[in-house]
Amino acid sequence: MIDITILTKYTSKGASSRYRYFLYINDLLKQDTNIEIDSFLDTSYLHRLYSKKKKNKFKIIIAYIKRFFVLINSSKNLLIEYEALPYIPYFIEKLFLKNKNYILNFDDNIWSNYENKLLLRNKLDSLVENASGVIVANSFLEEKVSKLNNNIIKIPTVIDIDDYENNNIIKFDKFTLVWIGSPSTYKYITSHSHIFKKLSKIIDYKLVIIASKDLIDEAIVGVNMDFYDWSTKNEVKILKKSHIGIMPLDADTFAQGKSSFKIIQYMAAGLPTIASSIGENCNVLENNKTGFLVDDEESWIDSIQKLYDDKKMYDDFAMKAKSNAYEYSIQKYFKEFNLFINKTFKEKN
Structure with missing residues (x-):
């Protein structure tokens, strides 16, 4: 029996x-594994974050104190999302990781958060160098981390395809583009607002945002938009009611390290996708088969219009996207995830 504390x-x-964690818990508990899990920030923090309210500093302090005690009393084996103590320098965090075996798990290029902070600039490199193993979600991170640690595995952020099996959901009456994400990455929608404005003059469509209803304050003038709060209850339903998934990105360092999970969700929902030809998007989306990779205003509009006008193309892309979803599912990757964790910790114990 292996004891693991998940942070x-x-x-x-x-x-x-x-x-990247909770989806795996039920299957992990069926293995020869004893799991404890601790979340650094609670749900109320997320509600404030998504509604753009001021952070509760007292709760953040409590979160650090709680995490200190968790680290002191945790099992010897740790599976860590990014870092155990966010925004705390490495020389402090390593004191709490002393005599621990830890695996780090990255789905985004969070190095960009620290690149201009003197005491934190090299923190993630040091954590990776001293980790027992590292899980990464995309090729950008795989290349970055492989220079620092030899025991790495690439496991994309996956979906449970069983969640998408309801085929009785009827599409929206109006042709719908859908975007799902966090309010912090809605900036990629606003940075492409000129495309959606111009498209509104060409085809009759609606742009649906699944993130936070409060983003209506940042709606694009002249574009028919609906905003939904994210929830497990409505996530799949709204995706499946839509027609095309979109993933616009800008060419910044954070976008280069994103894991294209939106595209994976769109595929599972049977949606063709239009996405910026940046980073992992180019690996996940099959251009001209499950959607289109685009890099300028003209190609964005042309690609959407093709799928709007050509029903056979739309149906072919939707079918191919749906069939590809298994390649990014827990049904495929749980065994690899579990094997890597167990092998890494057993070798260190």
């Missing part, structure tokens, strides 16, 4: 924690 950043309400 997530958020509760299951946070997308990264939900899909």
